[in-house]
Amino acid sequence: MNRTLDCGIVGCGIAGTAAALMLAGQGHRVTLFEQTDHVGPVGAGVLLQPSGQRVLAEMGLLDALLPKVEPIDQIHAVTETGRDLVRLQYGEFHPGVTGAGLHRGDLFSLLHGQLESAGVRLMLDTKIVRLRDIEHRPTAVDARGQSHGPFDLVIAANGSRSVLRESAGLHAHVIEYDYGALWTVADVAPVRRQLFQIAHGTQQLMGLLPVGGGRCSLFWGMHRNAIDALHRRGFGRWRDDVLRLAPIAEPLLDRIRSFDATRFVTYRHVHLRRSWRGNVVFIGDAVHAMSPHLGQGVNLALQDAQSLSLAIREETSVQTAFRRHSLNRRWSIAYYAGVTAFLTPFFQSNSRLLGIGRNLALPVLCRCRPTRRMMLRTLCGKDAGQMPINPAAHVP
Numbered sequence: 001m002n003r004t005l006d007c008g009i010v011g012c013g014i015a016g017t018a019a020a021l022m023l024a025g026q027g028h029r030v031t032l033f034e035q036t037d038h039v040g041p042v043g044a045g046v047l048l049q050p051s052g053q054r055v056l057a058e059m060g061l062l063d064a065l066l067p068k069v070e071p072i073d074q075i076h077a078v079t080e081t082g083r084d085l086v087r088l089q090y091g092e093f094h095p096g097v098t099g100a101g102l103h104r105g106d107l108f109s110l111l112h113g114q115l116e117s118a119g120v121r122l123m124l125d126t127k128i129v130r131l132r133d134i135e136h137r138p139t140a141v142d143a144r145g146q147s148h149g150p151f152d153l154v155i156a157a158n159g160s161r162s163v164l165r166e167s168a169g170l171h172a173h174v175i176e177y178d179y180g181a182l183w184t185v186a187d188v189a190p191v192r193r194q195l196f197q198i199a200h201g202t203q204q205l206m207g208l209l210p211v212g213g214g215r216c217s218l219f220w221g222m223h224r225n226a227i228d229a230l231h232r233r234g235f236g237r238w239r240d241d242v243l244r245l246a247p248i249a250e251p252l253l254d255r256i257r258s259f260d261a262t263r264f265v266t267y268r269h270v271h272l273r274r275s276w277r278g279n280v281v282f283i284g285d286a287v288h289a290m291s292p293h294l295g296q297g298v299n300l301a302l303q304d305a306q307s308l309s310l311a312i313r314e315e316t317s318v319q320t321a322f323r324r325h326s327l328n329r330r331w332s333i334a335y336y337a338g339v340t341a342f343l344t345p346f347f348q349s350n351s352r353l354l355g356i357g358r359n360l361a362l363p364v365l366c367r368c369r370p371t372r373r374m375m376l377r378t379l380c381g382k383d384a385g386q387m388p389i390n391p392a393a394h395v396p
């Protein structure tokens with residue numbers, strides 16, 4: 001669009017900050033609302049796939065991030081007996097391509113650190129609870145009753161628990177998973193250059209993801225109702241449980257002394273039949289939250305922001321831009337949401353049968369060339385072969 005737009009963005013997460021930087025880069029006036037009164041490098045390990053790396057490269061930010069990431073050459077999952085379930089090498093999909101293990105906080109800090117110089121106005125402690133006049137020039141109403149705007153467009157990037165879908169008249173289909181994970185990060189890495197997971201049936205799942213700087217993130221999958229009992233049993237007993245399944249995690253667990261160093265997160269699946277109405281559009285987890293088993297949350301959020309900003313740059317009206325963006329993203333989001341929803345119970349559920357089926361089927365699917373290729377393509381994103389960069393070349 002060849003005029004300067006007033007853009008309101010709700011949510012200073014990965015999707016919101018990326019969209020804010022891209023739109024400010026096009027010369028639009030951007031106000032970014034965040035409900036918390038301070039933001040910082042919070043989170044644990046995330047896997048930046050080639051698709052997400054590509055977006056950051058095109059934003060000119062990847063080089064600044066690379067010294068902080070661990071190049072990930074392979075995804076390796078085994079059963080409790082050490083039998084291979086999945087072993088996928090990124091380089092097999094396209095030579096030189098790798099994943100990047102990183103601390104979500106490092107990515108957030110990088111994006112957040114650019115906001116001021118890009119001219120984005122960040123309003124902290126401003127929880128947006130309602131949107132008005134969404135068909136024309138939307139205004140955003142905060143929890144104190146104060147109105148902000150009117151804006152030419154509002155982007156709701158306020159995560160899976162978005163309270164704004166209702167006020168845009170969009171119905172979200174939400175599934176709360178029974179399972180979540182206990183996360184921690186320590187400054188020692190028992191595995192290098194791989195995401196390593198051990199699954200015992202569908203009840204126990206442990207993962208180690210190195211996240212750069214010699215640090216490693218550990219996650220321990222568990223039922224959401226079991227967290228209180230786990231805390232009551234005490235840290236030592238949990239440590240024993242983890243080490244029984246994964247002795248390799250010992251150096252990491254030696255660095256943490258109590259549950260204070262851990263955080264329990266639950267997952268939800270969010271599906272919106274359409275992602276926009278009037279001059280309001282939803283991106284990131286607000287439209288398509290999913291369990292983290294495919295490691296795509298951050299990547300899809302970055303791709304959403306890029307697709308939307310390109311559509312806004314090239315289209316002549318806000319609503320044609322939203323339509324183009326939503327058509328552009330539709331199949332990719334449907335694919336990842338569908339595959340993730342299908343796979344999740346095979347890794348975390350109450351069904352023993354699904355665990356047995358997974359142990360039988362996954363190694364075969366992984367060996368068979370066409371399905372192996374499909375798995376790699378799912379992991380990397382369809383454009384990974386065009387990646388201009390190779391994190392491995394940048395990191396000592």
Ligand SMILES: Cc1cc2nc3c(=O)[nH]c(=O)nc-3n(C[C@H](O)[C@H](O)[C@H](O)COP(=O)(O)OP(=O)(O)OC[C@H]3O[C@@H](n4cnc5c(N)ncnc54)[C@H](O)[C@@H]3O)c2cc1C
Nearest residue numbers: 011013014015034035043044127128158159284285297301
């Ligand atoms: C603090 C935090 C830590 C995380 N850690 C991990 C992790 O370790 N591993 C992992 O895989 N994923 C993690 N995630 C999730 C991951 O970042 C997302 O799946 C992915 O990046 C997509 O993000 P998003 O920007 O769409 O939503 P989110 O990252 O959820 O960001 C949404 C933002 O909107 C703000 N917000 C919500 N409602 C309102 C409102 N009404 N008004 C104003 N602001 C609002 C929230 O405070 C938040 O800052 C984390 C998310 C957060 C918020």
